[in-house]
Amino acid sequence: MPDAFIETAYFKDLMNRAVLYLQAGYAVHFCGPAGTGKTALAMHIAELLGRPVVTLQGNDEYKPSDLVGGNSGMRRRKVLDNYVHSVWKAEEAMDSVWYDGRITHACRNGYTLVYDDFTRSKPETNNVLLAVLQERTLDLSTLQKGETKLSVHPDFSVIFTSNPSEYAGVHILQDALKDRVITIPIRGLDRESEVAIVSGRSGLPWREAARIVDIIRGIRRNSVKKPSIRASIMVATILATRGFKPLSENPVFLQVLMDVIGSEIFYESDDVSNNQLLERIRTELEKYISEDRK
Numbered sequence: 383m384p385d386a387f388i389e390t391a392y393f394k395d396l397m398n399r400a401v402l403y404l405q406a407g408y409a410v411h412f413c414g415p416a417g418t419g420k421t422a423l424a425m426h427i428a429e430l431l432g433r434p435v436v437t438l439q440g441n442d443e444y445k446p447s448d449l450v451g452g453n454s455g456m457r458r459r460k461v462l463d464n465y466v467h468s469v470w471k472a473e474e475a476m477d478s479v480w481y482d483g484r485i486t487h488a489c490r491n492g493y494t495l496v497y498d499d500f501t502r503s504k505p506e507t508n509n510v511l512l513a514v515l516q517e518r519t520l521d522l523s524t525l526q527k528g529e530t531k532l533s534v535h536p537d538f539s540v541i542f543t544s545n546p547s548e549y550a551g552v553h554i555l556q557d558a559l560k561d562r563v564i565t566i567p568i569r570g571l572d573r574e575s576e577v578a579i580v581s582g583r584s585g586l587p588w589r590e591a592a593r594i595v596d597i598i599r600g601i602r603r604n605s606v607k608k609p610s611i612r613a614s615i616m617v618a619t620i621l622a623t624r625g626f627k628p629l630s631e632n633p634v635f636l637q638v639l640m641d642v643i644g645s646e647i648f649y650e651s652d653d654v655s656n657n658q659l660l661e662r663i664r665t666e667l668e669k670y671i672s673e674d675r676k
């Protein structure tokens with residue numbers, strides 16, 4: 383069963399805006415840093431639209447045929463005609479077998495396409511989407527002999543996600559595509575949403591989830607590396623498994639934090655014992671907790 387989506391005021395606002403634009407026939411693009419809930423939000427909105435959902439994960443190796451479809455093998459057809467009993471007539475034909483790629487499948491049937499991290503695919507691969515978004519036709523002429531233009535089903539819609547701060551393995555979003563979608567920037571989760579998600583996903587009570595979230599948010603604000611909500615969910619889930627409390631005097635809590643996010647705080651190759659590291663993380667934590675109370 384997929385994880386239940388937690389709707390806070392922050393998410394409701396984004397959902398209402400996105401559903402409005404999608405129902406008016408425009409594609410929506412959530413653009414923001416890692417772990418800010420873009421994929422979860424896109425999938426939830428896709429489900430709200432009430433159409434089957436097709437997902438696609440951007441990939442640098444993709445060619446247009448990986449998205450649109452292609453020919454896989456040949457089909458041989460043989461007809462033997464013995465209508466006049468003394469005469470045998472044989473007819474043989476070979477033709478290629480076309481299979482729909484995910485985009486074609488969604489366009490043909492009016493499904494909702496969630497194209498996650500789509501800037502990981504090359505711009506020339508994503509170009510097949512330009513006419514889909516602008517003219518609502520899918521051009522298959524370079525790939526298929528028979529059907530060359532597919533009229534896009536009126537219920538077809540697309541939700542894109544991308545992370546502009548990722549520098550490895552992503553491509554610049556081409557202007558032509560940028561021009562055809564409504565980009566909603568996702569700057570980061572608000573505290574209420576983050577606590578609600580961490581509490582909901584781990585089962586920890588609100589106050590305990592809030593303590594973990596405040597620490598991670600403090601580190602995110604102050605360190606070069608930015609631990610995302612995934613770190614908070616991890617710490618909370620581990621504590622909840624054995625009923626441990628997120629208190630700074632609890633050595634298990636400090637050790638779990640150390641293991642999950644220690645590498646985000648300490649850079650130097652620390653030639654110190656685990657106890658010294660734990661002491662340091664305790665000092666760090668106190669700083670973040672008190673900063674958050676200000």
Ligand SMILES: Nc1ncnc2c1ncn2[C@@H]1O[C@H](COP(=O)(O)OP(=O)(O)OP(=O)(O)O)[C@@H](O)[C@H]1O
Nearest residue numbers: 386387388415416417418419420421422545579611
């Ligand atoms: N509203 C929500 N309800 C429940 N869980 C959520 C919600 N938003 C985010 N999450 C959880 O937070 C984590 C990060 O969310 P998600 O994967 O959607 O982020 P993302 O912005 O797509 O990240 P990335 O750019 O790294 O792919 C996931 O474990 C996800 O299930």
